Every structure is written in C-alpha cells, then in structure tokens.
Amino acid sequence: MNQTAEQELRPEAIALRNEYAALDDKLSNRYIELDPQGYFIIYVDRDAKLICADHFSNVINDKGLACDPETGEPLPCSGSLKRLPTATFRGRTAKELCIEIFEKAQPCPISHLDHAAYLGREFVRAEIALLSGQDYVQD
Structure with missing residues (x-):
C-alpha cells in the first residue's frame, strides 16, 4: 500500500x-498434512493476463515429506530444482482457475480439502496482484 x-x-x-x-x-x-496428489506452483502471467498454476506430482514418505516420485528424494522448499509439471492450469480469474482444476480436470489433482481451500485463497491473492499490478509471491 x-x-x-x-x-x-x-x-x-x-x-x-x-x-x-x-x-x-x-x-x-x-502443520499441515501434504496432499499425496501433488502440489502447485502459482504465478501470474502479466503478458497473457492470466493466473497460472503448475501441478507437480509427489509421493509422501513415512516422515510426511513430499518426495520426487522418480528418485524418492525429499523435494526442497526453495532452490533451483527443475521438474516438469504434470499439468498447467490457467484462468483469467480465481473462479475460472478453480473451475478448470476442480470441475474440469479428470481426475481432480487435489485430494485434501485444506489444500483446496489454500489454493482458493492463493488464487484470489494472485488475481488481486494481477489486477493491481502488484507482485505476487505464493505463501
């Protein structure tokens, strides 16, 4: 502000x-239990005027850590790990993006309600950033 x-x-x-x-x-x-269906990296594409969400698969190990399904190694929370998304979802608004993920994607890539609620909050934050010109950083 x-x-x-x-x-x-x-x-x-x-x-x-x-x-x-x-x-x-x-x-x-x-503490939140991680979704075994995977995780999302959310970003704003200002040129296309879109909110984007890249979905990545993972497995959860016996310690509750998200791991790379190919290597079994824990995924770092930050850094330059390069993985290809299993899917990329795009929408002009938070609602449009939610419809793409929760209603159109088969199977739905979310299995935990707290994960769905988190994504909805983040999509609204990304929409506000897109409309206001502010930077968006995923929480």
Missing part, C-alpha cells in the same frame, strides 16, 4: 489490518 493510501486509513483500520496480518502469519506456520 502506498503512503498516501496508508495516510487515508483510520488508526483503527491500521490496527485491525496489523492484527489480521499477525494472525495470518501465525496460521501460515501451522
């Missing part, structure tokens, strides 16, 4: 926004 817009917010709104940001950070650090 730019400084002019920040100045237009009332102190109560700023405090509430900070409280919600702290809650969001706390909830983002909880």
